[in-house]
Amino acid sequence: MAQENDSLVISLEEAVVTGTRIERQKRKVAASISTISRETIARSGELNILPLIAYQVPGFFLNDRSLTGYGVGPGSGGNISIRGISGTPNNRVLVLIDGQPQYMGIFAHPIADAYNASDIERVEVQRGAASILYGSNAMGGAINLITRKATKEGWQGAANMGYGSFGTFQGTVNAAYKQDKFHSMLSLNKNSTNGFRADADDSFDNTSAYLKLGYTFSPSLALSGDVQFSDAIYYQPGSTDAPQEEDRREYLRGRAAVSLTNDWENVSGALLLFHNFGTHEFQTGFSSKDQNQGLTFFQNISLLPKQVITVGIDYKRFGGKAFNETLPPPARTGLGEQHLINETDLYIQVQQDLGERLSLNAGVRKVQNSQYGGKVLPGFGLAFQAAKNVTFKASSSKAFRSPSVVDLFLFPTSNEMLQPEELWNHEAGFQALFMDRKLEIEVMAFLAKGDNLIQVNPINTPPIGRNTGSFSNNGIESQIRFRSSELWQFVLNYAYVNASENVLFAPTHNLNFQGDFSINKFTISPFFQLIGGLRNSLQESAENENYALLNLKGMYQINPKISAYISGKNLLDEAYQLENGFPMPGVNFMTGIHLKF
Structure with a gap:
């Protein structure tokens, strides 16, 4: 796995695993990869990992609407967008945990409240199509959350407790133990709020736990397993035009995974088994039980000098049951029945270095889905080191999203004849280091063309889902990272997205600055953060949203093991809405303490 690096500095020699399935120097990877280290995660103080990704990754946008927590179901937050590509529900950006896909079995979207920062060692984000290696849903990109494990002999641990505006509480405690070849880690997390809406109940409560165990048989063979649970209660407040006095939604999410990794002289890879499950109970009458399980097996083989051939197989089975007895019979289409979809994919990717400067890659994935049949996805790219610290990159790749259970079987708009959504992503740019590697600059231009999108047109008779939609997004991403010393560092990123269609969570201008000054x-x-041209409603007459946010965190190191902090968010008291009818909180504060033991 990739090694931890300085919090805000990335060297062109940094190794990444996302985009290649093997640890490889970032300058030799054609895809656009952003990374966030454990040090950055810890310094941020964020309980959930998604807000930190929004700060650090150009072109990434997160639909947030509360002080803590996102919720599930229609009208909830947590939608992720990369390069203006998202969805409602959000099922066009893939979230992975240790390279294994994570999404709800019925609606095929990630569950935002399940991604606790305390459990994550490192984040790698592939911006742009990532289906060659990771399959369905990776149209806008892939977010790979690499989990933590104990790395030092003996016991280590930490705790973070904070309390703030509107009765908001965030707390986490973790402990890790390592002895010789055995390692383990346990973390417990709690976040809750009374909510800030005066016209509706928008309170939230979430309790989660994470356990990881592992054993290293030899330097070339290791076994590990982890389990994670998240139990939440979310009150959906409704829009300001139709506030809800009480719309309670309970959901339990869980996952279990086992991985066996090998690393021999010319062959390396892994066997990954995963099982995700969840139960949802809504006060409105909706309930569901879903699952998403499967395996990933891949091997990286070096037959020739400076060449790596990655061959792999993915198998997934996803689906479940949904119920709602309060609906009239026509609206209950497909409810109460078990729906499962099987998907088996084969893929191969070849990476070849020509000399010391040019790296080429090409790959193809063959998809076989139990519902719609087959699909073939090609991709290729190159990285050229023009100078010692300057690398140019270019790539073209196809991505897809398989129709979900709700698209195919549930409610009157479902259609069992749906085909997968498709996207071609083309990009080119460069990354460079200056000032003795203290300054890094990255610029990437992209063109994403989606087709066969699943849409419901109420004018059609009957109004069912059809593969009729298309879009063409283009834009540019840029980032500047600077670190003069351990005392002064910052990251500045800007993304411009020209979206051909009126879509949510795709601002035209997205600028972020984050710094640390000691x-x-x-x-x-x-x-x-400065946002311009955000469409927060699908109505053509709605005006764009433009706003500026200022957050500030101050920390005092009492001693090497104890520090106290106070943070303020939206200090400009900006009035804005990421989604029409759902105002964001004004000025709010939190204070707390960090402990190491």
Whole structure:
């Protein structure tokens, strides 16, 4: 797995695993990869990993609407967008945990409240199509959350407790133990809020736990397994035009995974088994039980000098049951029945270095789905080191999204004849280091063309889902990272997206600045965000949303093991809505303490 690096500095020699399935120097990977280290995660103080990704990754946008927690179901937050590609529900950006796909079995979207920062060692985000290696749903990109494990002999642990505005509480405690070839880690997390809406109940409560165990048989063979549970209660407040006095939604999410990794001289890879499950109970009458399980097996083989051939097989079975007895019979289409979809994919990717400067890659994935049949996805790219610290990159790749259970079987709009959505992603750009590698600049231009999108047109008779939609997004992503010393560092990123269609969570202009400035025992961490041209409604007459956010966190190191902090968000008291009818909180504060033991 990729090694941890400095929090805000990335060297062109940094190794990544996302986009290649093997640890490889970032400058030799044609795809656009952004990384976030464990140090950055810890310094941020974020309980959930998604807000930190929004700060650090250009072109990434997160639909947030509360002080803590996102919720599930229609009208909830947590939608992820990369390069203006998202969905409602969000099923066009794939979230992975240790390279294994994570999404709800019926609606095929990730569950935002399940991704706790305390459990994550490192984040790698592939911006742009990632289906060659990761399959369905990776149209806009793939977010690979690499989990933590104990790395030092003996016991280590940490705790973080904070309390703030509107009765908001965030707490986490974790402990890790390593002895010789055995390692383990346990974490417990709790976040809750009374909510800030005066016209409706928008309270939230979530309790989660994570356990990882592993054993290293030899330097070339290791076994590990982990389990994670998240139990939440979310009150959906409704829009300001139709506030809900009480719309309670309970959901339990869980996952279990086992991995066996091998690393021999010319052959390396892994066998990954995973099982995700969940139960949802809504006060409105809706309930569901879903599952998403499967295996991933891949091997990286070196037959020739400077060549790696990755061959793999993925198998997934996803689906479940949904119920709602309060609906009239015509609206109950497909409810109460067990629906399962099987998908088996074969893929191969070849990476070849020509000399020391040019790296080429090409791959193809063959998909076989129990519902719609087969699909073939090609992709290729190159990385050229023009100078010692300057690399140019270009790639073209096809991605797809298989129709979900709700698309195919549930409710009157379902259609069993649906085909997968498709996308071609083309991109080119460069990354460079200056000032003795203290300054890094990255610029990437892209063109994403989607087709065969599943849409429901109420004018059609009957109004069912059909493969009729298309879009063409183009734009540019840029990022500047600078670190003068351990005391002063910052990251600045800007993304421009020209979306051909009126889509949610795809701002035209997205600028983020985050810094860390230390003086003696004090550290000040400002964050500034400027958003322009955000469509927060699908109605053509709705005006674009434009806003500026300022957050500030101050920390004081009491001693090497104890630090206290205070943070303020939306200090400009900006009035804005990421989704029409759902106002965001104004100025709010939190104070707390970090402990190491």
